[in-house]
Amino acid sequence: MILAETPPLSSHIAGWLAGLVGTEPNWLFAAIGALVVSAAILLLVVTPVGLGGVYLERKLAGRMQNRRGPNRVGPYGLLQSLADGVKLLAKEDILQRGADSPLFRFAPYLVFMAAFAGFVVLPFAPGVVAADLDVGLFYFLALIALETVGIVMAGWSSNNKWSLLGAMREVAQVVSYELPLGLAAMCPALAVGSLSLVAITDYQAGPIWKWLLWRDLYWAIAMVPAFLLFYTAGLAAAKRAPFDLPEAESELTAGFHTEYSGMRFGMFFLPEYAMMLSLSAVTSVLFLGGYHDPLGLSAPGGMFAGVWWWGLIWFFLKTTFLFLSQIVLRWTLPRIRIDQVMYLCYKVLLPIGMGSLLLTAALRLLG
Amino acid sequence: MTTIQGVKLDQGERAAPALPRDILTEELVFNMGPQHPSTHGVLRVVLRTDGEVVHDCQPLVGNLHRCCEKILENLTYVQGLPYVDRMDYLGALNMELGLVLAVEKAAAVEVPKRAQYLRVIMCEINRVISHLFAAGQFGLDMGAFTPFLYMFREREEALTLLNEVTGGRLLYHYIRYGGVTRDVTEGWLKRCIAWCDQVAAHMDEYNNLLTYNHIFLNRTCGVAIIDKDTALRYAATGPILRAAGVARDLRKDMPYSSYEDFDFKVPVGPFDKGVVGDSWNRHRQRLLEIEESLKIIRQAVAKLPAGEVSNAKISRGWKAPEGEAYVASEAPRGEISCYFVSDGGKAPYRARMRGPSFYNISLLGETSRGLLIGDLIALMGSIDITLGECDR
Amino acid sequence: MMALRNWARAVWMGLKTTWVGLTITVPYIFRRPYTLQYPEEVPEIPPTERGLHVFEIDKCIACDQCSKICPVDCITIEAEGKGKTARIRTFEIDYSKCLFCALCCEPCPTECIHMGPQFDLVGYTRDEVIIDYADRENPRVFSGEEKIPFEIVSFSRK
Ligand code: SF4
Ligand code: SF4
Numbered sequence: 081m082i083l084a085e086t087p088p089l090s091s092h093i094a095g096w097l098a099g100l101v102g103t104e105p106n107w108l109f110a111a112i113g114a115l116v117v118s119a120a121i122l123l124l125v126v127t128p129v130g131l132g133g134v135y136l137e138r139k140l141a142g143r144m145q146n147r148r149g150p151n152r153v154g155p156y157g158l159l160q161s162l163a164d165g166v167k168l169l170a171k172e173d174i175l176q177r178g179a180d181s182p183l184f185r186f187a188p189y190l191v192f193m194a195a196f197a198g199f200v201v202l203p204f205a206p207g208v209v210a211a212d213l214d215v216g217l218f219y220f221l222a223l224i225a226l227e228t229v230g231i232v233m234a235g236w237s238s239n240n241k242w243s244l245l246g247a248m249r250e251v252a253q254v255v256s257y258e259l260p261l262g263l264a265a266m267c268p269a270l271a272v273g274s275l276s277l278v279a280i281t282d283y284q285a286g287p288i289w290k291w292l293l294w295r296d297l298y299w300a301i302a303m304v305p306a307f308l309l310f311y312t313a314g315l316a317a318a319k320r321a322p323f324d325l326p327e328a329e330s331e332l333t334a335g336f337h338t339e340y341s342g343m344r345f346g347m348f349f350l351p352e353y354a355m356m357l358s359l360s361a362v363t364s365v366l367f368l369g370g371y372h373d374p375l376g377l378s379a380p381g382g383m384f385a386g387v388w389w390w391g392l393i394w395f396f397l398k399t400t401f402l403f404l405s406q407i408v409l410r411w412t413l414p415r416i417r418i419d420q421v422m423y424l425c426y427k428v429l430l431p432i433g434m435g436s437l438l439l440t441a442a443l444r445l446l447g
Numbered sequence: 448m449t450t451i452q453g454v455k456l457d458q459g460e461r462a463a464p465a466l467p468r469d470i471l472t473e474e475l476v477f478n479m480g481p482q483h484p485s486t487h488g489v490l491r492v493v494l495r496t497d498g499e500v501v502h503d504c505q506p507l508v509g510n511l512h513r514c515c516e517k518i519l520e521n522l523t524y525v526q527g528l529p530y531v532d533r534m535d536y537l538g539a540l541n542m543e544l545g546l547v548l549a550v551e552k553a554a555a556v557e558v559p560k561r562a563q564y565l566r567v568i569m570c571e572i573n574r575v576i577s578h579l580f581a582a583g584q585f586g587l588d589m590g591a592f593t594p595f596l597y598m599f600r601e602r603e604e605a606l607t608l609l610n611e612v613t614g615g616r617l618l619y620h621y622i623r624y625g626g627v628t629r630d631v632t633e634g635w636l637k638r639c640i641a642w643c644d645q646v647a648a649h650m651d652e653y654n655n656l657l658t659y660n661h662i663f664l665n666r667t668c669g670v671a672i673i674d675k676d677t678a679l680r681y682a683a684t685g686p687i688l689r690a691a692g693v694a695r696d697l698r699k700d701m702p703y704s705s706y707e708d709f710d711f712k713v714p715v716g717p718f719d720k721g722v723v724g725d726s727w728n729r730h731r732q733r734l735l736e737i738e739e740s741l742k743i744i745r746q747a748v749a750k751l752p753a754g755e756v757s758n759a760k761i762s763r764g765w766k767a768p769e770g771e772a773y774v775a776s777e778a779p780r781g782e783i784s785c786y787f788v789s790d791g792g793k794a795p796y797r798a799r800m801r802g803p804s805f806y807n808i809s810l811l812g813e814t815s816r817g818l819l820i821g822d823l824i825a826l827m828g829s830i831d832i833t834l835g836e837c838d839r
Numbered sequence: 840m841m842a843l844r845n846w847a848r849a850v851w852m853g854l855k856t857t858w859v860g861l862t863i864t865v866p867y868i869f870r871r872p873y874t875l876q877y878p879e880e881v882p883e884i885p886p887t888e889r890g891l892h893v894f895e896i897d898k899c900i901a902c903d904q905c906s907k908i909c910p911v912d913c914i915t916i917e918a919e920g921k922g923k924t925a926r927i928r929t930f931e932i933d934y935s936k937c938l939f940c941a942l943c944c945e946p947c948p949t950e951c952i953h954m955g956p957q958f959d960l961v962g963y964t965r966d967e968v969i970i971d972y973a974d975r976e977n978p979r980v981f982s983g984e985e986k987i988p989f990e991i992v993s994f995s996r997k
Contacts, residue, residue: 140868141592142872143867143868143869143872144593144864144865144867144868145592145593145596145597145867146596146597146600146867146870146872146873146874147596147872147873147874148872148874148876151876241475241477242477245498245499245820248498248499249499321590322590322662324590328590328821329484330484330485330587330588330589330590330824331485331820331821331824332820333483333484408861408864408865409857409861411592411593411864412591412593412656412857412860412861412863412864413590413591413660413662413856413857413860414586414589414590414591414657414660414662414663414666415589415590415591415662415666415821416662416665416666417665417666417819417821417822418499418819418821419819420665420666427846428846428849428850428853431846432850522910525908525942526908526909526910526942527910528940529910529938529940529942530910530938593864600873603873607883607885610885610887610888611885611887612887613887614885614887614888614889614941614954614992615889615939618938618939620889620938620940620941628994629887652863655859655860655863656859656860656863656864659856660856660859660860661852661853661855661856662853662856763908763945763946
């Protein structure tokens with residue numbers, strides 16, 4: 081969100097660095113400046129978001145189960161995730177015998193990168209978007225697939241059969257949920273006529289009935305199924321229960337990350353929450369109007385048109401709601417079996433996806 | 448629709464498709480346990496699988512072997528009892544009862560009626576919490592964490608109740624030769640009934656959240672069927688046998704400790720979903736048995752006769768007269784029976800315990816063939832073993 | 840047609856079962872948690888609890904009955920003299936072995952060893968869980984006149 085205004089910031093840093101050395105700013109300093117800025121963003125914005133997600137999940141799970149959840153570290157246990165992070169950092173980093181060392185070490189980074197890179201295209205508020213790509217939605221879906229590569233790498237290189245099985249399941253799951261996910265994402269894209277997340281958001285400007293989910297009410301017949309589809313497939317993409325098969329702890333001990341310890345494990349752990357968050361955000365952008373409020377105050381000509389903090393609040397509210405719903409679902413439902421995941425994706429979700437895509441196309445043609 | 452072991456499945460598709468000849472497939476050998484989360488203790492299972500499909504599976508038991516029977520032969524009668532608790536630590540009172548009944552039969556010891564009723568009450572409470580644990584654990588294996596903790600809430604209350612009378616929360620050392628250690632108070636009986644109401648009130652919650660959850664049904668219905676034949680061939684007992692359609696409950700068939708005084712049903716599978724002897728039926732069986740046990744507790748509390756709780760003739764240095772006896776009784780996991788021989792000495796000459804888990808776990812090999820790994824977990828969870836009693 | 844009906848039913852059941860599950864779990868978020876905050880909130884321990892032993896040292900006559908009946912031989916007694924004049928030098932209970940069975944309390948002729956309400960004992964080494972009850976500094980050791988500050992239930996079965 082700072083990135084939109086950051087090119088000057090990174091060039092400031094570049095200029096300052098060049099001044100230190102006493103030369104003109106050149107491409108090297110520009111690159112260093114950009115690196116520093118993105119590292120700072122990762123450290124200051126994204127990681128707290130992930131840690132907050134972990135905290136929320138544990139607290140909510142606790143309350144759902146008649147427990148208290150974390151409440152020891154800091155007020156209301158707020159610093160628990162931080163303490164866990166420190167613990168993970170201090171732990172020994174184990175590389176077991178027989179592991180494929182380069183792959184084993186690289187896999188967590190790939191997963192981490194893929195999960196966090198998705199934040200780049202999210203329109204947090206009017207004008208606050210790191211990169212308004214024309215193919216933002218496509219880019220986001222591609223990143224989800226990239227994460228899989230990291231997971232397969234981790235499973236393969238661990239030299240552990242349970243990890244291998246976890247990786248196998250991940251692949252089986254990916255090939256099944258990618259299709260319905262893509263189809264569901266295509267419905268709003270088709271309705272708007274753009275793959276840019278900003279364009280999709282702004283198409284939904286106005287009061288609540290302008291949201292794509294029930295735009296002018298009659299769109300609901302195509303969009304409600306698409307929304308449910310995207311949400312369900314999104315659960316599978318974020319590897320959340322009931323689709324947490326790649327790590328199914330009661331079946332595969334810990335699935336693909338069985339052998340990881342310390343911060344490398346953290347690198348798998350945090351992206352899960354980042355993924356949930358970015359998926360929730362994209363869901364809210366596609367169907368729930370993104371940063372637009374339900375009263376239409378942020379529509380062009382409205383009271384808060386183009387006000388970034390107003391948009392940010394609504395974006396945050398919608399995303400958090402979806403995020404919380406994912407958590408609540410996880411602690412309510414049992415896990416699905418791997419063949420049932422495929423059954424569900426191919427035989428249930430895919431037809432729904434095709435149906436709603438057809439309906440969307442028809443609605444667009446008609447009006 | 449596929450058939451497995453001659454039984455048609457109507458829930459979920461699962462066929463392992465025949466692979467073309469030129470695809471090389473290799474069998475994987477998995478070592479599941481002793482540190483696997485779903486082996487419920489220190490069970491080691493060696494699996495041969497083709498990807499996710501289990502070809503063969505062999506449970507290797509004995510990691511928790513403590514020579515329990517030999518220890519019994521080396522200690523005096525009184526000293527041996529706390530050890531029996533440690534066999535099936537989830538149904539400790541039923542274990543105690545198993546040994547005590549055999550010794551009492553061999554020595555022809557009179558047990559006061561009140562003590563018998565108290566034994567029934569305590570053992571049934573123990574059965575309820577053991578079944579709650581098993582059902583919750585099964586949910587946990589299926590990925591449903593929340594019902595497990597809801598069940599633990601009721602279990603916790605029961606442990607408090609038991610603690611008040613027996614002094615222990617897990618290992619009770621309550622049932623002694625000739626009676627029990629301590630009497631109960633009126634207040635305790637009231638709270639006991641209140642607890643029964645509480646469990647009964649939460650039964651719907653468990654059922655709606657777990658038992659009749661559609662995902663759970665899909666995971667367990669028609670999965671890992673142990674039919675009547677197989678169960679009988681492997682001498683399986685307890686909920687497994689009853690869910691397979693055999694109405695065998697020793698509390699009804701060979702009443703001991705005044706069980707004949709109580710009116711209760713023996714639930715027998717199949718129930719309203721799934722096929723007879725599948726994982727879901729075993730789970731449902733336990734929940735239904737909880738309801739029957741609650742009935743027994745209520746009756747026993749209502750009818751509790753006055754009198755002594757212990758036979759005064761049994762003293763600390765008591766020696767059983769020469770003789771032998773075999774008594775079988777119904778523990779939560781199945782038939783616990785004890786063959787006991789005394790040569791008149793201060794320790795038993797032989798005390799052989801037959802624990803149900805050992806026999807039930809041996810079903811794993813035959814039943815698991817052709818299952819997916821996720822189903823194998825369902826099978827193991829629904830068999831519900833305690834390794835302490837399996838390995839002894 | 841049949842297949843389509845089954846399909847629609849599966850979709851419907853999936854949605855319904857999720858809804859039913861949520862109606863059970865979500866209200867719990869707003870209820871009071873059941874758990875106790877252990878070190879601050881101590882659970883109520885009934886007097887019958889078979890916790891760490893409580894020992895009345897002046898009553899003990901060093902008769903060795905308790906250590907004889909102990910199934911795991913975890914009581915070690917050393918004393919000068921016997922009977923009323925006995926002076927206990929060591930009375931060690933090894934809690935790494937103890938079964939908490941309360942058998943040691945049963946034969947004691949003077950009823951001087953009891954099971955107390957304390958249930959937590961931790962140590963970094965195995966030696967730390969061997970407790971000497973001849974040590975009068977031990978909070979679970981009481982002299983003859985001292986009143987034990989909690990209810991003691993007799994396990995005696997003489
Ligand atoms: S409680 Fe049992 S095991 Fe412990 S010291 Fe007393 S007799 Fe020995
Ligand atoms: S039995 Fe009682 S009196 Fe005898 S040694 Fe033990 S504690 Fe002392």
